[in-house]
Amino acid sequence: MMLPRRTTLLGGVALATAGIASSARAQLTIDMTRPSFEPVPIAIVDFKGDSVGAQMAGVIRNNLQNSGLFRVIPSSAYIQKDVDATTPPRFPDWRSVGAAGLVVGQVTSVGGSIKVDFRLWDVVTSQQATGLSFTSQPNNWRRLSHIISDAIYKRVTGEEGYFDTRIAYVSETGPGNNRTKRIAVMDQDGANNRYLTDGKTIALTPRFSPTLQEIVYMAYGENNGPPRVYLQNVDSGRRELLGNFPGMSFAPRFSPDGTKVVMSIAENGRTNLYEMDVRGRQLRRLTNSPAIDTSPCFSADGSQIVFNSDRGGAQQLYVMSAGGGGERRISFGDGRYATPVWSPRGDFIAFTKIGSGGFGIGVMRSDGSGERMLASGFLVEGPTWAPNGRVLMFFRQQPSSGGRVGSASLHQIDITGRFERQVPTPTDASDPAWSPLIPQ
Amino acid sequence: MAAFDVNKAFAMKILPARLVLLIALALPTAAAAQRGGDAVYIEDRFNQLQQLLTNLTGQLEQLQNRNAKLQQQMEKMQADYEYRIEQLEKGGAARPGGAAPRPPAQAAAPVPTPAAGPANADQLYDEAIKKLQEGDYAAAERGFKTFIQRSPQSKLAGNAQYWLGETYYARRDYKNALTAFAEGYKVYKTSPKGPDNLLKLGITMSVLGRKPDACAVFARFNQDYPRATDLQKRRIEQERQKNGCG
């Protein structure tokens, strides 16, 4: 299900948010940067007025619980059963079940559309913390639930949410020596999964354009054809070759403004970085080394590119200016460093590290200092950032044995290394790419 | 502060050595080609050279990194010494009307800090200095910015402006460093840190390749700060020579 563009999703306006005395906020807010904290206890009542209301509450509960920052209070514990969206709840009832926050909502049919009102009550201060009202098409109820989840997350953590997003990834099926690898896209919570390539040839490394309307990825040609970079419209499925070069082209990634794609082209044993202007299809060389330069990624402001190269022996991370030049190595720890991705906030670079003991996912500051490992395993690879720069997704591959390929799955973790959680996918999955927030 | 460019000195030493190595390896290759014209042999030699070059590149990168770190440490130490000398020259007397700034690196000598004064703002300043010492430049930057915003009239505002520039300089963000030092010169010219600020403004311009501007800045020094310390005057002279100022 795709949303028609320019839907009147935010037809309504934010309801008046009551002024809250800052001293009383303590329990409905959370500081994610602190090393330890208690998840915020929150009750989310089935939205009233339409059968879809219960499903919406379910999506919101799932989102908040999965973030690790909330503890969702089961509905069996509720004392007040008849709470609705418009009148204040009986706060003492909610205090006594241990809730700091209470989410209520109302769904109303208006012609062919639905109107959704939701409120987040601060149970501690007996005040409304936030509230929104939307009008949209009925089949948008999932998106509305994600947008509401984001509003709650933002109100409680002070950070932007990441629930109204999608994940592109590589779906893997079939035997290990002839695996089918297709590009798939799904909502961040695993819903609305669909395939963008047919699986006739191997397709890898999908990445979203900033508007989410397009993805770039690498796919092999038919009949043993060499790997090439393709640009595909997510809605229409129309795909085009992004340049036809003598050598293999791969590892594509959009610039933050979407006007350029940076990628690797391999020829005669050398792999260098190039930038292609998406509209004019002009190709420009960015590096010129006899080594392997690959996995490029722009900084959030588009001024720099981080990539990995083995020009100094083992793979290490390098930063250069976006137009090429000024290359500078930033990783100096033990082991090999790969797949650097710049945080959308610009503060960190996440990477895959390969040491003698296995693989790890880590983050460092963009000058290479402050390295911190978040996850490790036999094979973990390919971190990608949630748009708020607070959560990462990557994939884990289990060891193969007895000729059977080890399973591959997507995992999510926050940047302090907490709350690792497997992201459900219909098939084995690798190479996740987290989209920006879906434009509203 | 960059008294001399360690990287450059290093590169000048290592590059000829590299060249000799390459030529030495290339010689037998050429001989072999003449001898047999063996394409495989040439390919082998080429690969070996490539491998050697790769190893050297890796070593060079690591040494450069170590040098950059040492240079940073040296700059911190130097700033520390300068601070202590400054204190000594003042006879260890406390500054009137406010806390003395903490030295930018761990100083063994006790620093007199009068208890009086607006504790909040001073705490903010001290906190930012501490972050700077810890190498958390982003936090130090925020601290100094907040301090300047809140207490633009403070005696320490000029110092804060100077250290703000240093937080950028340490991160090689020379453009912002330049802006900060220029602001320091414009607004806090008479601050105790004025001479250091002007010196660093010139050095930053030089790093950015704007040597004529750097020279113009250094030229203002004696006029603006006739009572600068000898050390500061010597540093200016060094920089003038380094940049080939007339």
Place this chain on the structure above:
Amino acid sequence: MSMIKALSALAAMFLIAACSSNNDTQTASAATTSVTPGSVGDFRQNVGDRVFFDTDSSTVREDGRQTLNRQAEWLKKYGNYQITIEGHCDERGTREYNLALGERRANAARQYLIAQGIPAARLKTVSYGKERPDPVGSDEAAWARNRRAVTALE
């Protein structure tokens, strides 16, 4: 002068290192069965269609050279085949890097065959990175056989 000496010693060490790591790979050339000479089966069985590499390396080892020498002779004799050399890696690298490393390996084998007199125009390369393991496995033995360049005929 002493530097050149030291360097020759260094070069010698390279060669020794290359020789000492190789003995798992000789494709049986003695066991000739009833395949048609000049067929793809003949090539695979009696010549050997693949060479193996050390970890993170794209240098053709001594054992690989012998295989490629045989391949070159055979390919000169049967000039009707177009050749694609497929480069592969073991799974212990990142996906994108391994695509490039596979290309480098395929290219190393290709250059060797060109040096043996096979026309460059007959030789294409393609990299599969770590996407097509053969055999499927996560132990040293499987990894050693996955770091390979396979000469495919059509």
